[in-house]
Amino acid sequence: MSELLDESHPEGPYDSLSQTPMSKLSNTELARFIDFIEKFEEVTEDGLSMSHGYREMRMMIHVMRNHLAGRLTTPTSLADASGLSYGTAKRGIEGIIKRGLILSRPRTKSGKTVSLHPSHALIEEWENYANRIKALLGETLGLDSKTDSSSRIALEESYQSTNVISPPAVLLQRLDLKSGLRVLMHADPTFMAMHNLKRQLEVIFGVNVSNKAKSLDSLRDEILSNARFTHSHYDIVTCNLPWFGELASQGMLLPLDPFIEREGYDLSDFHPVAIKSSRYEGRQYGIPVQTTPELLCYRKDILESAGLKPPTTTEQLVRVARAIHNPGKGFYGIAWNAARGTPLGHTFAFLMAKFGQPLINLQRIEGGYEFEGAAGDQLRPMFLSDAAFRACEYMLDLLKYSPPNILQMSWYERSRCYAAGEVGMAYSYTSLAPLFELNNQSPAWQEERVEAAWAAIRHLTCRSMSKLYILNGSLVTSRFSVSQDPEVKALSPLIDIVDGMARKNLLQAWPRPPVPGITDLTTIAGNEIFEVLDGRRSIKKALSIAQDRADRMMRDKGYY
Numbered sequence: 001m002s003e004l005l006d007e008s009h010p011e012g013p014y015d016s017l018s019q020t021p022m023s024k025l026s027n028t029e030l031a032r033f034i035d036f037i038e039k040f041e042e043v044t045e046d047g048l049s050m051s052h053g054y055r056e057m058r059m060m061i062h063v064m065r066n067h068l069a070g071r072l073t074t075p076t077s078l079a080d081a082s083g084l085s086y087g088t089a090k091r092g093i094e095g096i097i098k099r100g101l102i103l104s105r106p107r108t109k110s111g112k113t114v115s116l117h118p119s120h121a122l123i124e125e126w127e128n129y130a131n132r133i134k135a136l137l138g139e140t141l142g143l144d145s146k147t148d149s150s151s152r153i154a155l156e157e158s159y160q161s162t163n164v165i166s167p168p169a170v171l172l173q174r175l176d177l178k179s180g181l182r183v184l185m186h187a188d189p190t191f192m193a194m195h196n197l198k199r200q201l202e203v204i205f206g207v208n209v210s211n212k213a214k215s216l217d218s219l220r221d222e223i224l225s226n227a228r229f230t231h232s233h234y235d236i237v238t239c240n241l242p243w244f245g246e247l248a249s250q251g252m253l254l255p256l257d258p259f260i261e262r263e264g265y266d267l268s269d270f271h272p273v274a275i276k277s278s279r280y281e282g283r284q285y286g287i288p289v290q291t292t293p294e295l296l297c298y299r300k301d302i303l304e305s306a307g308l309k310p311p312t313t314t315e316q317l318v319r320v321a322r323a324i325h326n327p328g329k330g331f332y333g334i335a336w337n338a339a340r341g342t343p344l345g346h347t348f349a350f351l352m353a354k355f356g357q358p359l360i361n362l363q364r365i366e367g368g369y370e371f372e373g374a375a376g377d378q379l380r381p382m383f384l385s386d387a388a389f390r391a392c393e394y395m396l397d398l399l400k401y402s403p404p405n406i407l408q409m410s411w412y413e414r415s416r417c418y419a420a421g422e423v424g425m426a427y428s429y430t431s432l433a434p435l436f437e438l439n440n441q442s443p444a445w446q447e448e449r450v451e452a453a454w455a456a457i458r459h460l461t462c463r464s465m466s467k468l469y470i471l472n473g474s475l476v477t478s479r480f481s482v483s484q485d486p487e488v489k490a491l492s493p494l495i496d497i498v499d500g501m502a503r504k505n506l507l508q509a510w511p512r513p514p515v516p517g518i519t520d521l522t523t524i525a526g527n528e529i530f531e532v533l534d535g536r537r538s539i540k541k542a543l544s545i546a547q548d549r550a551d552r553m554m555r556d557k558g559y560y
Helices: 027-047 056-069 075-082 086-098 120-141 189-196 198-205 216-226 241-249 257-263 272-277 300-305 314-324 342-354 386-399 411-419 447-460 463-471 493-503 518-533 539-556
Strands: 102-106 114-118 181-186 209-214 294-298 332-335 363-365 368-370 423-429
Touching (some): 027 120, 056 086, 056 114, 056 120, 075 114, 181 216, 216 241, 241 272, 241 518, 257 447, 294 300, 332 411, 411 423, 518 539
Parallel strands (some): 332 423
Antiparallel strands (some): 363 368
C-alpha cells in the first residue's frame, strides 16, 4: 500500500479519528480490498456456526476473549456484551447453548448460578476461522509467508499443521471439591507458570486453586510430614522422579492404574522414561508434567573467540574451562552444583553415571541399567567403585576453574551465574533454562476427593495445558506432541534438543533411579564428598565413610 503523506503536504484525505493524512488507494488496491471484504464475509458465514439476528458474533467474541484471559463469563455479562435487550440476548444465548457451542456450568451445588464457557467445538471453529482469515489477509496484502518479515501476521504454513495444539477447554462439570483444589508444588519455572495461570485454572476447574510451592528438599519434607496426617492437606503433590520408589513403597502415594484403565488414558504421548520413572513395582503413581535433563550449556561466542570447539568429553571440558577461565576479570570457566548435601549429591550421581556406574549395583542391560524391580544386592551402594573415584577427581579438576562461591552453588545459583554472564559454561537442568533462554537480558487421602483430584491431574498434564505452561515461562515438557507444536518449537532450540534426546532414548533415569533409599544415598554423597572439595578429606577416606554410612542405612531400613 502507499505510504502516508508527509505532514508538510497541505492536501489529502484525513482519517476522521486521528486527523492524520491518509494515502489514497489505487484502483487495484481498492478492488483488492472489496474482494477481501466479500471473501471475509463468506469465510465468516462458512466458518462459524452463527445464527443471524442475535448479534452472536459479539457474544462469541466476548466468551472466547474471557476464556483465553481466564475471566469468568456470566449470562448477565454476556447479555451486556451483545448490546441487545436482556430478553433478546437471553434467547440468543439459549440458542447457542442448545447448539453445543457454549457450555453452561453450575457454579454451586444448587445450580442457581452458572458460568458460560466456549465448548471444544467453538474453540476449534475459531481456530480454523482465524487460520483462514490469516491466509486471506496474507493473500490480500501480498505477504509471502516464506520470505516476508511480516509473515507471522499472515498464515505460516506450519500453523496449518495438525500439530498445533488447541487452547484448553473447561471441564464439563466443575470439580466436586468443597474447599477447592489444593496443590503442593516444586518452585521451578514450570510450576511457577502453573501458579501464574491460577485464575485461568480456576475458570477451567470451576473451583478455587490453592498452590503451595517449596524448594526441592523442603518439598520432600512436606510430603513426608503430610503423610502423617489422617487426611491429606493436598489433593495433588508434585514429586521428583527419584522419590517415587521411597514414597510408593511406604504407601504415601495413590496408585493411578484404576483411573488410567477405566478411562483408557493414553500414556503413549509421554516420554517413556518419564512414565517408567513414575512407576513402582508395576504400578503407576504419577503422570509426568516435565522432562528436564541435565545438560552442559556453553557460550558460543566465548568459545568461538578463543578458537575452541564445544567439549564432548570430560577431558575436553576441563581444557576448555581452563582456557576461558579469567578470574582477574571476574569471569570463570564453569558453574555446577557443589553445595553440601542434595545439590552436590545429584552432581556426584550424574558424574558417576558419566563414568558408567549408577549409585547402586543395578543390573546392566542394553542401553543402560534396569531399575524396575531392583532388590537385594542390586540396591547395594557403589561408593567404592572406580566410577565414584573418577567422579571425585573430575570435580576437583572443575573446582580449579569455578567461581569463588562454587561450594555454596546449587541449581538456581549455577543457572543464574551463567545467565548473568559470569561463566562460560554451566551444567544446568533444562527446567531452569528460562533464566537465560527466555531472558533477553541475558498417603492419606479423603476418598471423596480422589475422583476430582484425578480429573485435575488429567487436565493439568494434558497437551493443551503443557503447551500453556511453556507459553507462560516454562521450557520443558514430557509430551512428544507438545514438542512438535510450531508455536512451542519457535520459543527455543532446547525444545527440539530434548525432544530429539527422548526419541533417541538418550534420556535415562538410572543415574538417579526411583528406588527406595536413593534420596538418602544422594544426601550421604553430597555431605561426605563435600569434605573432599573443601580440602578436609581425601577421596579414598570420604568414599569409604560414605560406603559405610550407606550400607548401614540401607540395612537398617531393610532394603537389602
